[in-house]
Amino acid sequence: MTALTRRCFGMLAGAGVASLAAPSFLRAQGAPHVVIVGGGAGGATAARYIAKDAGEAINVTLIEANPQYTTCFFSNLYLGGFRSFASITHGYDTLAANYGITVVNARATAIDRQARAVRLADGSRVAYDRLIVAPGIDLIYDSVPGYSEDATGIMPHAWKAGPQTQLLKSRLDALEDGQQIVIVPPPNPYRCPPAPYERASVFAHVLKAKGHTGSRIIILDPKPKFSKQALFSEGWEKYYPGMIEWYGPDVHGGIKGVDPAAGTVETDFDTFHGALVNVIPAQRAGRIARDAGLADDSGYCPIDPASMRSMMDENIFVLGDAAIAGDMPKSAFAANSQAKVAAMNVRGDLIESKVFPARYANTCWSLIETDDSVKVGAQYAPTAEKIASTSSFISQTHEASEVRKTNYEESLGWYAGITADIFGA
Template sequence: MATMRPDRRGVLAGLSATLASASGARGARRRRLVVVGGGVGGATAARYASIWGEGSLDVTLVEAAASYTTCFFSNLYLGGLKPFGSLVHGYDALTRRPGLRIARAAAEHIDRERKLVELSDGMPLPYDRLILSPGIDLDYASVPGYSEAAAEVMPHAWKAGPQTRLLKSKLDAVPDGGLIVMIAPPNPYRCPPGPYERVSMMAHALRAAGKPKARIIVLDPKDKFSKMALFQEGWDGRYPGVVEWQDPTIHGGIKGVDPSAMTVTTDFEERRADLVNVIPAQRAGWITRDAGLANATGYCPIDPSSMRSTFDPSVFVVGDAAIAGDMPKSGFAANSQAKVAALAALADLAGAPSFPARYESTCWSLIAPTDCVKVDGVYEARGDMIKEVAGFVSDTGEPDEVRRRNVAEADAWYAAMTADVFG
């Protein structure tokens, strides 16, 4: 999981000493690092800035919510394999970190010229360096007829929490012989294998509930997707006749949805479904776009060696909101990027040198309770982007024992990752 070179202890020791010396100088003002967003990227950045800075600077995490619900592993809740509570994590351990406090408010505006974050409680929060991890916004208009209100009927559940529970309740209510339609998102989007793991867990839940005649149709705007061969092998072998995946050459284009009639219209037909799961197009969280940190893609360009915004050297953007080259928009990626950004921000504030960034992301996907596949990548800054330098993808036809080991590995990773993020 580490994103740093083997000599990191010496570098970090020197960095901490420099910070302590600077903050202890007579009349010196403590340097201020503000982190916006208490998800994986933001919580990791705040925690590691506190650890590596050894309490020698002021770190403020801006997060209005009292807890965070992970999107990763939420599909296992849908499949009946995990309780909802296992996805929810609080911030108590972070509040005990020296020099780290949590501002229980929402960030409403960033004044980059004055280096201020304006909060919903009316308090201005000054910063010397700012790390943004706002996640994604959903582009509801990307699917005609869809809206935030429509999501209460046709849930997206692409932001975990109440939507996750809603999708689960609607999945459990699908009758035998019923139809589920998923509208998959266009690239780029959060968690590339996520929709297809969700399909797998839905199929498992239907089978476990004794509903062999229920079906799932996936309407995809893409002609291929992450781990495609692995998922299709799993669907054919474990859920024959249940899952039908359609690319644009089959459905002809998604024309819209009607929540009141529970219908989905494509270029060729209109279908009425018992459950419609719409996952719309996505873009960087609005706070980054409001601050002028996103480009025409709707996401934020960064310096690959530090996650520093190309628009503002005092600001870093990590996680799903960033344009991170070859890296997927995953929880592991956000954790890895946040550590690089935290170290770069600390080096800025201490005037200490940094060293080359190294990133990693691994994503596990369950096809069935004892069948898990994975994709792994190691990444480095190469030129003006983050490039993959090593990678691994599960093979089709792997022995059952390999897939069972992957399930245990994924469980262990989740426990380790959430401990690393939230303390």
């Protein structure tokens, strides 16, 4: 484990006793109950930090439809052959066994804010004193004309990790030399801003390793610019000259639609054909948050910058991709950071523990080629209007190879550390 892992995400010994289907011990009678919907970087972190720091003074229930969680972060490294699928897949057993968290593998379908209860798919209800909502994103399939949920089997998005990620990799690995890839990134705001361009990089890495010199990757972007653009452009020219072509809207004139059966993307400029077409549509907060009235007209959920408390309901906190988090990007690092602030405020609400001023952080690493990783990050603090950046950094062009290799090693330590911090393993 690297120094970064130990410093930022070192595990503390848990005091909880095992609990999965039902607790093997009795919590304090009448202890307040916190329910968390969503077991990703935000939700699972919040569950662990509340249970770890409150002990038996608060009952914690984590509701997550899937028994295992595949991280969207680092899934591009799986696509590029740098990691196995198993290495980005994590379970919840340690949260139950070591922290006394009740893990409910079921789909939460609705929130009754008046009754303070979450309804599950089987019709049962779980009452709460405080609720943390971390449902991630929903994809707006029809934001790209011609695209649909049915089309994802032909034009995978792989923006929710799992079977879609495996499908995209199988399609990538099956490509023959000379066949073309077309990527349609999403408009802002969306999960992990640099990720579509890291994905193009690892696609190119796979093609280059196979000697597919005749293949091309076309990026048809709805945005006029993108995160780390100068760094990616430099890397593509260095490692994959002539293989990756990025077109902004000033060139392609707008994406008119896709034809999944034909494998085409039509723009005002031209129609592009891909043996593999990766469409990543626009996004919004997960449906359960929107249906509960926690989102505004943007499709995302406004929060109090100092606490992550919903602006729509004082008994609810919203984390991660679903939240309007000011200057913070929608990333796993950001969600993990936000979860610790929310957990502290939940404990303050329910057991009057001390609440300290909120501080947030984020770093995003992107792999361009083997041992060449670039990063961007910032520190944040709440203002009256939003979570605002207080300082920031970004990799520079023309950096030494040793710096880029160190970045990559740092990212590996971060992944090991943050997944331990989230899942307690």
